[in-house]
Amino acid sequence: MTDAHLDIRQVTKTFPTPEGGVVVALDRVDLAIAEGEFFVMLGPSGCGKTSLLRCIAGLEYPDSGEILLDGSRIDDIPAYARPVNTVFQSYALFPHMSVAQNVAFGLEMERLPKNEIKSRVAAALEQVKLTGLDRRKPTQLSGGQQQRVALARALAKQPKVLLLDEPLSALDLKLRRGMQVELKRLQRETGITFVFVTHDQEEAMTMGDRIAVFNEGKIVQVGSPQEIYRRPVNGFVADFIGETNLIKVTVGSGGFIFPGGGVLARELLAEDCEVPAAGECLLAVRPEDFELVDTDAAVVGEVVDVIFTGGLIRLHVRAGDQEIVAALPSHGAVVPAVGDQTRLRPITKAARTVGS
Amino acid sequence: MSKVRAPKSPGRPGQASSWLATPTLVFLILVILLPLLITVVYSFLSQPSLGTGVKWVFSTDAYRQIFVQEKLDGTTAFDTRYLKVLWNSFYYAGIATITTLILGIPVAMWIATRPVRFRALLVLAVTLPFWTSVLIRTYAVRQILDETGPIGGFLKIIGVGNSYQILYTPWATIIGLTYTFIPFMILPIYASAERFDFRYAEAGYDLGAKRWTVLRRIVIPGIRPGIIAGIALVFIPGLGSFLQPDMLGGGKTNMIANVIANNFGQARNWPFGSALSVFLLIFTVLFVLMVTTGVRSRGDQVRLI
Numbered sequence: 001m002t003d004a005h006l007d008i009r010q011v012t013k014t015f016p017t018p019e020g021g022v023v024v025a026l027d028r029v030d031l032a033i034a035e036g037e038f039f040v041m042l043g044p045s046g047c048g049k050t051s052l053l054r055c056i057a058g059l060e061y062p063d064s065g066e067i068l069l070d071g072s073r074i075d076d077i078p079a080y081a082r083p084v085n086t087v088f089q090s091y092a093l094f095p096h097m098s099v100a101q102n103v104a105f106g107l108e109m110e111r112l113p114k115n116e117i118k119s120r121v122a123a124a125l126e127q128v129k130l131t132g133l134d135r136r137k138p139t140q141l142s143g144g145q146q147q148r149v150a151l152a153r154a155l156a157k158q159p160k161v162l163l164l165d166e167p168l169s170a171l172d173l174k175l176r177r178g179m180q181v182e183l184k185r186l187q188r189e190t191g192i193t194f195v196f197v198t199h200d201q202e203e204a205m206t207m208g209d210r211i212a213v214f215n216e217g218k219i220v221q222v223g224s225p226q227e228i229y230r231r232p233v234n235g236f237v238a239d240f241i242g243e244t245n246l247i248k249v250t251v252g253s254g255g256f257i258f259p260g261g262g263v264l265a266r267e268l269l270a271e272d273c274e275v276p277a278a279g280e281c282l283l284a285v286r287p288e289d290f291e292l293v294d295t296d297a298a299v300v301g302e303v304v305d306v307i308f309t310g311g312l313i314r315l316h317v318r319a320g321d322q323e324i325v326a327a328l329p330s331h332g333a334v335v336p337a338v339g340d341q342t343r344l345r346p347i348t349k350a351a352r353t354v355g356s
Numbered sequence: 357m358s359k360v361r362a363p364k365s366p367g368r369p370g371q372a373s374s375w376l377a378t379p380t381l382v383f384l385i386l387v388i389l390l391p392l393l394i395t396v397v398y399s400f401l402s403q404p405s406l407g408t409g410v411k412w413v414f415s416t417d418a419y420r421q422i423f424v425q426e427k428l429d430g431t432t433a434f435d436t437r438y439l440k441v442l443w444n445s446f447y448y449a450g451i452a453t454i455t456t457l458i459l460g461i462p463v464a465m466w467i468a469t470r471p472v473r474f475r476a477l478l479v480l481a482v483t484l485p486f487w488t489s490v491l492i493r494t495y496a497v498r499q500i501l502d503e504t505g506p507i508g509g510f511l512k513i514i515g516v517g518n519s520y521q522i523l524y525t526p527w528a529t530i531i532g533l534t535y536t537f538i539p540f541m542i543l544p545i546y547a548s549a550e551r552f553d554f555r556y557a558e559a560g561y562d563l564g565a566k567r568w569t570v571l572r573r574i575v576i577p578g579i580r581p582g583i584i585a586g587i588a589l590v591f592i593p594g595l596g597s598f599l600q601p602d603m604l605g606g607g608k609t610n611m612i613a614n615v616i617a618n619n620f621g622q623a624r625n626w627p628f629g630s631a632l633s634v635f636l637l638i639f640t641v642l643f644v645l646m647v648t649t650g651v652r653s654r655g656d657q658v659r660l661i
Contacts, residue, residue, distance in 0.1 A: 018471075059558050079561040092559035096577040105573075109564035157563065 004032035004068075005193055006056070006161055011065035011075075013051050025051035027217040028065070033161075038187045038194045042204040043214030044240070049197045052214075053163050056195065057086045069160060080109070085154035086163040089170070091146045093138035099125070099149050100134035106157045124156035127186065144175045151183075155190065164196045168203065180206050201241045205229065213237050231272065235354040238284040245324050246354070247283045251276055256283060256298070256351075259320025264298035264345065270352045282354050287314065289350035290326035292334065297343030299324050303336045317342055392637075399630035408624045418631035438615065438632065442639070445611040448526075448601070449594030452533035453541075456590050457583070459534070460541035464582070465575070467542075468549035479546065482539050490536060494599050497532050498523060501604065524606030532600035540589040548582025588647055592640055612636050 013026040026048045033039045041049040054060040056067060058079030067075040074082050085106070093102050100121050107117040125131055128148040138146055147167060154162055164183075168176045184207060187194045198204050204211050205225040212222045213236075221233045232238035235246050249256040255265040264283075269275065290299070301319035312327040313335060326344050328335075336342045399418050401410040425435035467478040485493055499505050501523040511520045522528050556578060560570040576583070598613035607614070612632060619629030 057562055059562065078566075079558075080564045080566055086559070086562045088555060088559060090553070090555055092553070092555045094556055094559070094574060094577075096580070105560075105565070106563035109569065153563065 005035035005037070005070060006031075006033040006195070007066075007068040007071075008032070008052070008056070009066045009068070011052065011055060011062045011067065013048075013055060013060060013062050024217045026055070026062070029217070029219055031212060031219060031222070033193060033195065035193055036191050038184065038196065038207060038209045040204040040208030040211045041195065041197045041214060042201060042208075042211050042241075043199065045199055047214040048217040049199075049212075049214045050165055053086070053165055053195065053197050056161065057084055057163050058082045059086075083160040084163060085157045085159040085161075086165060087147075087150045087154050087167045089166045091138075091150040091167075093146055093149055093153070095138055097137075098134065099130065099136050099138070099141070102138065102149055103134075103153045103156050106153060110157075120156050121152075124152040127155060127189075128152045128182075143170055144179065147171065147179065151186070155186070155192070159192060161193045161195060164194060166197055166199065169198075169200075176203070183207065205241070213240065215240075231270075231352070232284060232354060235282055235284065238352070238354050243287055243325070245285045245287065247285060247322060247324065248280060249283050250280050251278050256281075258298050258300075259322045260299065260301045260318075262298040262300045262319065262343075262345075263296075264351060265296070268346065268348050268351065270349045273352045273354075275353055283351050284354045285324075285346045285351045287325045287327035288312070289346050290324075290328065290344045291347055292328065292332070292336075293343050293345045295343075297345050299326075299342075299344040301342065303338055303340045303342050306336065306338055315342065315344075317344065395630045395633050397630075398626055399634050401627050403625050403627050408626065410626050415627070418625075418627040419635075421628050422631060422635060438612075438635075441610050441612050441615050442636070444609060445595050445597075445613070445636070446639075448529055448533060448609065448611055449591050449597065451530050452537055452594045452597075453587055453591045455530065455534040456538045456541035457587065460538055460545055460586060461576075461579075461583070464542045464545035464549050464579075467546050468552070469554070475550070479543070482542050482546075485535075485539060490599060493536070494532060494603050497528075497535055498603055501528050501531065523604065524608060526605060526609045529601045529605035529609045529611075532604040533594060533597055536597075536600060537590040537594055540593075541586040544585035544589060545579055545582040548579040548585075552578045584647060584651055588644065591643065595636060595640055595643075 008029060008031040011026050011029045012024070015023045015025055017023055029048070029052060031052075041052065043049045051060060055062050055075065058074070058077070058081075062075055065075070066073055069083070074084070094105065097105065103121045103124050104117050107120055112120070121134070122131070125134060128151050130145065130148050130152060133141065133145065138149065141149065147170075150167070167183075168179050171179060180203060183194070183196075196204075196207060198207075205228075208225055210222060210224055211228050213220045213228060215236050221228055221237050223231075228237060228241050232241060232244075238244040239246060247258060249258055249264070251257075252263070255263050256269075257263055266275065275281075299317055299319045301317045301324070303315055304318050304323065305314075305316035307314040307316075308330065309327075311330055313330045313332070315326045315328060315336060317324045317326060324344070398410050400414055400416065402413040402415040402417065404411040421435075422438045423435055425433050425437075427433060463482075467475055467482075470478060500507065502508060503520055503523070507522070508520050512518070522531070552575065556574050557570050560574045565573065595611075596613045597611055598617055601607070601609045601611045602614055613636075616629045616632045616636070619625045619632065623629075
């Protein structure tokens with residue numbers, strides 16, 4: 001893995017708790033990020049993704065492990081000397097400086113000539129479409145504009161890696177969608193490696209070339225959005241990325257026996273997953289992967305809820321002791337009603353085992 | 357055009373009749389404005405030929421006396437003595453402001469970065485001196501600085517204490533002023549520093565600034581309102597300091613308040629004392645105006661007057 005642009009090796013970071021205990025934020029994390037990649041670190045809060053970002057930035061030092069950029073170690077040099085810049089969740093725009101002064105700050109630290117600073121500030125502000133606001137103070141800007149200033153400030157430094165710590169979380173949905181597109185554009189145009197932290201799986205899939213899913217200080221899975229969505233390595237990933245039914249089934253001779261008695265034939269399972277010889281295991285099925293069937297149903301049960309969401313109708317079906325959610329296209333001919341008995345089956349190769 | 361008025365409902369939460377402030381206002385007028393008025397009036401009266409007090413005859417002699425010296429042979433000359441004393445006041449108040457600033461900023465920042473549960477305790481420790489009278493504390497400082505005190509004793513033990521003399525020098529005045537006023541510098545800076553978002557400092561490091569640059573260009577501007585309040589709270593009362601130059605400086609480093617006190621006491625020249633007070637007041641107001649206009653032009657949220 002020596003050809004990785006940003007190489008994280010066995011990084012461990014712990015924090016003391018006020019009660020005198022220790023929290024392991026990162027537990028021997030390995031990760032290799034390629035040059036020019038839009039890489040997303042995804043996970044629930046407290047999973048360690050922000051800690052790793054801060055270790056890369058130099059705002060925290062790992063307890064052990066190494067961080068290499070283009071083959072040379074950066075984990076032992078201070079934040080101000082790393083060719084890496086951050087867009088902070090709170091933006092952290094200096095309130096006593098104007099927009100232009102904020103963007104120029106990082107360039108002044110490099111002791112660049114005045115006219116070069118001026119032209120690079122103008123270029124950075126143009127890049128984020130903020131031309132003409134350079135004399136404003138941060139407090140005179142909207143949240144979206146502040147966000148753009150924070151981006152311009154980091155991009156003006158022309159870093160090798162741009163770190164983004166949940167930069168869109170403070171924006172409303174519409175603005176966030178717009179910024180997601182814009183960030184993708186900026187990343188393509190500049191060719192800079194983006195490392196983007198988020199807890200929003202939809203955002204992660206929208207933006208990432210690759211995604212690392214974090215849980216409890218470890219990376220659970222790394223892959224493209226499709227891989228992560230379609231081939232989750234375990235129940236956590238399946239459940240965290242998108243919506244999934246985790247169904248406890250018994251492995252029988254004919255196939256998987258569902259709660260409520262339905263059976264799913266082995267052949268209908270996704271090909272590349274392990275199947276235990278006997279006993280119980282967990283099957284992951286996306287709600288949209290169910291279809292209504294007349295025979296050979298895997299899910300047999302009573303409809304307890306029907307929710308119309310526009311393009312899809314969500315059925316909550318009670319099968320044995322489990323409630324299973326299916327999302328069926330709303331143009332379907334038959335729509336079951338609450339109280340009906342219904343029969344469902346995952347479409348071919350959609351159900352996966354995810355361990356027990 | 358008819359004016360729309362908010363209905364006078366007695367039950368509006370958080371609102372009370374402004375008449376409730378009357379007792380306080382009356383009290384403030386009595387203890388602030390009235391004495392000030394008396395001082396101004398006295399400064400334009402004459403000194404009685406015998407005894408203390410004032411003679412109710414209008415005169416500007418007291419002001420003239422600040423600048424003009426009448427010699428025994430009847431000639432007059434420009435008198436720089438009182439201007440020098442005023443300069444002394446500015447000088448020592450200024451030095452005390454600088455020393456309290458240099459010592460106060462790190463202390464305030466340190467307190468502000470402690471865990472929340474320690475902060476209240478540390479702030480309490482800063483205010484601890486207020487629990488006793490400034491007079492008693494100044495006596496204590498005198499004991500400490502005295503050649504028979506702990507510092508002198510220690511220096512004697514290690515064999516360099518023979519020429520030790522701090523008490524009754526300008527140094528003692530500066531030490532006394534610094535000691536007395538440092539809480540007034542620490543507390544407002546702490547209040548600003550506690551609200552300061554240290555993520556700005558992180559952003560500074562991230563953008564390539566080293567420690568001192570972050571301190572100078574991000575942290576100090578961030579706690580600027582507290583620094584300005586601290587400067588005002590130390591410098592203004594510092595100008596009128598009386599105890600420290602008298603008790604610690606040994607009267608050799610007179611500040612204007614000492615001269616004023618002397619004229620109301622031993623010298624029994626109330627009009628002159630009053631004129632010097634007004635003179636000091638004018639400079640104080642000028643200073644405050646200077647600070648506030650400076651602050652307003654930068655758009656900070658600090659109001660001193």
